[in-house]
Amino acid sequence: MLKKTPIAAGITALATIFIAGGCAVADADKTDKVDYTAMTPHELAEYLVFEANGGGFNLSQEVQEGGTALERMQQNELQEACSLIDDADPDPETAAAIRAAAAESIVYPEGGIQLGDWERGRELTWSGFGYRIGHKVDDHTKEEAGGTCSNCHQLATDRTGGNLGPSLTGYGKTRGTSDAMLKYAYDMIYNPHVYFPCTHMPRFGANGMLTQEKIADIMAYMFDPESPVNE
Numbered sequence: 001m002l003k004k005t006p007i008a009a010g011i012t013a014l015a016t017i018f019i020a021g022g023c024a025v026a027d028a029d030k031t032d033k034v035d036y037t038a039m040t041p042h043e044l045a046e047y048l049v050f051e052a053n054g055g056g057f058n059l060s061q062e063v064q065e066g067g068t069a070l071e072r073m074q075q076n077e078l079q080e081a082c083s084l085i086d087d088a089d090p091d092p093e094t095a096a097a098i099r100a101a102a103a104e105s106i107v108y109p110e111g112g113i114q115l116g117d118w119e120r121g122r123e124l125t126w127s128g129f130g131y132r133i134g135h136k137v138d139d140h141t142k143e144e145a146g147g148t149c150s151n152c153h154q155l156a157t158d159r160t161g162g163n164l165g166p167s168l169t170g171y172g173k174t175r176g177t178s179d180a181m182l183k184y185a186y187d188m189i190y191n192p193h194v195y196f197p198c199t200h201m202p203r204f205g206a207n208g209m210l211t212q213e214k215i216a217d218i219m220a221y222m223f224d225p226e227s228p229v230n231e
């Protein structure tokens with residue numbers, strides 16, 4: 001029924017279509033008579049990417065980091081390895097290779113890992129702006145890209161976060177701010193595959209979504225005693 005392609009099999013494909021193509025389902029409804037309820041999530045994603053609306057998502061459209069949507073969807077080795085095992089835990093050898101590749105991708109700030117401005121960090125953890133394509137392409141000259149952390153994590157209790165990832169409420173208060181702890185958090189944000197091979201958490205530093213400065217601000221929100229996360 002559906003075209004099977006290596007790209008579409010990837011978690012990246014799913015993530016990209018759900019993050020980037022928020023309106024795809026609604027549009028497909030208007031023009032296509034297909035039974036979405038009979039599809040697995042993978043089939044639905046493939047359908048939306050490749051077939052809906054006579055040809056699928058506009059993969060030739062330009063993306064903010066340069067290149068096209070199709071190019072963004074080309075998986076790197078780490079993503080390919082994780083897609084191949086389809087949500088299972090990687091075997092020890094693959095896990096070690098993924099950790100090593102992730103470790104190599106991490107670039108540390110010149111003056112060491114410092115905490116930035118928690119108030120800015122608060123906005124960044126909440127914001128889902130940035131890198132979205134589809135019907136309304138995010139204009140990075142108007143607003144800066146955020147971190148989408150709250151989509152998956154509960155942080156301060158004044159806002160409701162997601163639960164795909166563990167709660168980070170009270171993070172600094174319970175974990176402390178030792179150098180090792182700050183490095184762990186920085187690594188987790190930059191490329192979490194170094195600790196959790198094939199995690200669903202994005203590689204915010206390695207994929208260029210967050211700068212070192214933004215990571216410092218987000219870390220301040222997580223660790224600063226003044227931050228509402230640590231109330």
Ligand code: HEC
Nearest residue numbers: 147148149151152164165166185188189196199200201202
């Ligand atoms: C798509 C969901 C998702 C997003 C978005 C996300 N995370 Fe995560 N995060 C996870 C998951 C899942 C884990 C647990 C690791 C695992 O089991 O794969 C995790 C783990 C963590 C941990 C380690 C928690 C611990 O117990 O020490 C930290 C720190 C963290 N995330 C911070 C962040 C920050 C900061 C952001 C935003 C820049 C963020 N995450 C965005 C899914 C996400």
